[in-house]
Amino acid sequence: MKTILLVDDDSFIRQLLAKLFQKNGFSVAEADGVWSAKQFLETDQAELVCSDLNMPDGNGFELYNYVHQNYPDIGFMLLTNDLRLSVCNKANEYGIPIEAKNSSVLIEKIAKQLNTGSPYEKQGRNP
Numbered sequence: 001m002k003t004i005l006l007v008d009d010d011s012f013i014r015q016l017l018a019k020l021f022q023k024n025g026f027s028v029a030e031a032d033g034v035w036s037a038k039q040f041l042e043t044d045q046a047e048l049v050c051s052d053l054n055m056p057d058g059n060g061f062e063l064y065n066y067v068h069q070n071y072p073d074i075g076f077m078l079l080t081n082d083l084r085l086s087v088c089n090k091a092n093e094y095g096i097p098i099e100a101k102n103s104s105v106l107i108e109k110i111a112k113q114l115n116t117g118s119p120y121e122k123q124g125r126n127p
Contacts, residue, residue: 002114003027005046007037007063008079009055013101017050017079024107026114034058034066041071048114053080053087064096075113079106 004026008014011032018028029046031037033055040046049067051060060078067074078091078098091098097113099106 001027002047003029003045004110005029005031005037005040005049007031007033007049008052009033017101020107034063037063038066041067046074048075048077048110050077050079050110053078053082061090061094064094077110077113
């Protein structure tokens with residue numbers, strides 16, 4: 001089972017997304033910020049980091065740089081509701097997929113990022 005490291009300082013959002021990911025067959029590890037995400041990655045493995053953009057101890061772009069430099073085989077996706085053009089353009093410059101936290105296609109995009117195929121296709125149904 002592929003592991004997603006979910007990084008968000010909002011515990012309610014983090015728990016909600018974790019349940020959604022687990023329901024769709026992913027293993028989920030949680031971190032409440034950039035520092036705790038780095039601590040996790042030093043000792044554990046993940047195939048994908050899904051990070052909030054703005055957190056008290058840093059931001060998703062800083063975490064992306066850390067992951068990209070130290071763990072180049074780990075995928076990365078920004079999850080945010082801050083979809084201003086400047087944020088989207090910066091994510092595009094970095095080559096980081098960006099998705100709204102409330103997106104109905106979030107699971108599909110995560111499955112593609114992990115190259116596992118759609119969990120809905122595996123179950124023979126559409127989202």
